[in-house]
Amino acid sequence: MAIQTILVINKSGGLVYQRDFIKTGAKLSSNEYLILAGTLQGVVAIASQVTPKALQISAKTGSKTANEPSQLIPYVGSLGAPAQNLSDMGSFMGQDFFNESFPSWNQSGLKHVTTDQLSMFLYQTLTGLKFVAISTQSTTNAMAVSIAENLLRKAYCLYADYVMKNPFHDPEMPIKCELFDTHLAELVGQL
Amino acid sequence: MSANSASISASSAGPKKSLKTFGDDIWKNKTAKINAELFTLTYGSIVSQLCTDFERDFKKVNSQLYAMGYNIGVRLIEDFLARTALPRCDSLAQTSEVISKCAFKIFLNVTPQVGNWSNNKDAFSLFLDENPLSDFVELPMDAAKELWYSNILCGVLRGALEMVQMDCDVWFVNDVLRGGQSTEMRVKLNRIMKDEIPAGED
Amino acid sequence: MLTEAWNFPKSFTFLLLKLQRASAKHNNTNLVLYRMSHKIINPSTSVAPANAAGSTGYDYTIGPQQTLPNTSAQSVASTLAGTRSVYHESLHPGAHGSHVSVAAYAFLFQEMVSQARNASKTVSEIELRLHRHGYHIGLRLLELLKFRSSVTPGSGRSFFHKAGGPAAATAGDAASGAGNASGAVGASGASSLGNAQDESLASNITTMKRRDLRLLEVLQFVHGPVWRYLFDRASDDLVKSSERENEYMIIDNTPSITRFISSTNVQCDFFVCGIIEGVLDLASFPCTVTAHSVPEDKFNRRVVFVIRFDQEVLEREALRF
Secondary structure: OOEEEEEEEOOOOOEEEEEEOOOOOOOOOHHHHHHHHHHHHHHHHHHHHHOOHHHHHHHHHHHHHOOOHHHEEOOOOOOOOOHHHOOOOOOEOOOOOOOOOEEOOOOOOOOEEEOOOOEEEEEEOOOOOEEEEEEOOOOOOHHHHHHHHHHHHHHHHHHHHHOOOOOOOOOOOOOOOHHHHHHHHHHHHHO | OHHHHHHHHHHHHOOOOOHHHHHHHHHHHHEOEEEHHHHHHHHHHHHHHHHHHOOOOHHHHHHHHHHHHHHHHHHHHHHHHHHHOOOOOOOHHHHHHHHHHHHHHHHHOOOOEEEOOOOOOOEEEEEOOOOOOOOOOOOOHHHHOOOOOOOHHHHHHHHHHHHOOEEEEEEEEEOHHHOOOOOEEEEEEEEEOHHHOOOOOO | OOOHHHOOHHHHHHHHHHHHHHOOOOHHHHHHHHHHHHHHOOOOOOOOHHHOOOOOOOOOOOOOOOOOOOOOHHHHHHHHHHHHHHHHHHHOHHHOOOEEEHHHHHHHHHHHHHHHHHHOOOHHHHHHHHHHHHHHHHHHHHHHHHHHHHEOOOHHHHHHHHHHHHHHHOHHHHHHHHHHHHHHHOHHHHHHHHHHHHHHHHOOEOOOOOOOOOHHHHHHHHHHHHHHHHHOOOOOEEEEOOOOOOEEEEEEOOOOOOOOOOOOOOOOOHHHHHHHHHHHHHOOOOEEEEEEEOOEOOEOOOEEEEEEEOHHHHHHHHHOO
């Protein structure tokens, strides 16, 4: 799976980070990316509205009693090359940023969009931050979705280290942190 | 309550794993560490500088520490969530457990006791038996009445909880540095900011 | 200088003075002790045992005062009893070893830099503020590390548990108990409690480590013990400048505390410069320390700390043999 673009959208729907990892191919203008970010923000909300109530309720009771597997995103292992190859784990320690399956914070909103050309994956945090990955591959494979969620949670870990711990970054503002750039590129490059 | 915490930990860390084990494991195996004394000394340097800057007006020092804590809290919550991936708590009781057994454990390697619940369960206290911020510290006489030395912690909790849509007041009730029997922080939930809960989370 | 909000050196000196009596035959020890007491005794230390019974203290930053906090004798005494064990434990080599997460430290550091940034108009002013924060820490480190390394290793830990452990475990009870006791017998109760503990730590010290007197020794001290204490490893290199006689460099390939901060025109490592300068200044090697980002091969965060000693240091160094 080749990741073409990663976006970060703040909780009010503003695009705070956009980076292309594949130099070729059609590019959106920065304005178009801004519109995309705003649109996604709205679509996630709408998607959660149209999710059938019955489904939501069964999912909820399911997770309380039987710990329904669909609620958990499996840990897919270090993506590509072993994580020790990462130059630096920052404030994280061990083989990888995490090594257990984890629940999704995004239960009923938009998570995954597929077209003939590409797929888009969306990871939303409890604080309302959204990480978006756009892949050049069209896929509906559940495994691909898990991989993307793992990747984006790792991107969130990098965000916690290199954006949040940087005194020169102002919360909610566009991210201009060279260390976040390099570590994210390293992470994506491993796939 | 016990059913809730069972479900929360089960969903995040496999069956039968308590929040305590979960927090301990993250602290032990997933968290890079640094000398606690450097932390203590750095915080001490910040507080003493503030005391000088504000000409020993300790009320101002308290509010400045709180403001600094708030700035930290709104950032720190992202680190906490990225590290733990814990789901939203469905009761304040659960929140209190997460704060004490996970958050304090993972960041400061201490586990405050939770207690003193208000009758309607909207406020609780955290008792800090150990406080890495205030090792080495003895308050001078003029500060012992007014300065809440570790007030930064209140700001951190306030900021972090606000980012997960919980509007809380946090303040110190007592501090051993001021001659108290215990170091007690009070957390009071005002309301859950339902409008701001991100869409898609049900 | 030494502000009072966290003046642990107080009981430190107190303790050292006791030691001085015990081991007066060691000349070196005396020299060091003299220096320490000379530099460290803090005139503002208002809560001395003699004052504990509710008398007013003197605060040099305010001057003579009419009304001082009317703390009851008991609460002061109990504070004293409580904090005495804090001093005691924190001085012990076994006390060092606890950790907090790098994340917690990074957030605190981040906020400290933000504050400095908000309060400053220029880049050099930000750096100066960070430097000042570090300097206060450096001043404390020299004595703390030298003292701890003087305690005989091995003897310590068991003692620490015997005397320090229970005191800490029952801090609440102990504090109130001691409070009542000293309330009854006055200040002597609290101070004798302190003495008992001080002496037992002193018994584990046969020779006080002396302050380093030679330039290279003190630099090695910074390069090794200080760095290991701060960052759990020695610094990567210690180099003498080939161009200037008074210039030395300490090199850190992977600076720990600024590792999350993308490079800007502000050099946040000035905080560490402050620490180095504090240590060297207190050891009577006045100098100026600056930090420079000098990436090399795979270490793109590499920082070089340049230490420029004052002329007097070189002159003194030349006098000795």
